[in-house]
Amino acid sequence: MSQGWQKCDDPSCGYTTRQVPLTLQRGAPMCTSCFRAHLHPAYSDTALYTQLLYYSRLFDYEYALKNSKEEIKKLPLDKRTATPFYTAVHSTVSRVLNANGYSEVNLSKLFSAFFAVDK
Ligand SMILES: [Zn+2]
Secondary structure (H helix, E strand, C coil), X not given: CCCCCEEECCCCXXXXXCCCCCCEECCEEECCCCCCCEEEECCCHHHHHHHHHHHHHHCCHHHHHXXXXXXXXCCCHHHCCCHHHHHHHHHHHXXXXXXXXXXXXXXXXXXXXXXXXXX
């Protein structure tokens, strides 16, 4: 993970820092090295969400078992030693995913431009 690193969006500068400058220009912090560009998180929230979705699918034991070969499905339950681990990781990732704002879509806000607002 990035651990709070900010990176200048000008590739010729490439300045990275963990300090967020207090001077904002058009809502984004200015790069304190080149003063031409803005600082952005080195690891974006979209990338983090995509990574969590990947982990959620990767450790979904029930989904994997449903789509696996017949001889694996016939394996007795006591031979499936990794089941508690996968279930624990999947439930942890699912809990984090359900707690963030990307998992909810506000339809009235999304389509508000298409409908007149009654006041
Ligand atoms: Zn810069």
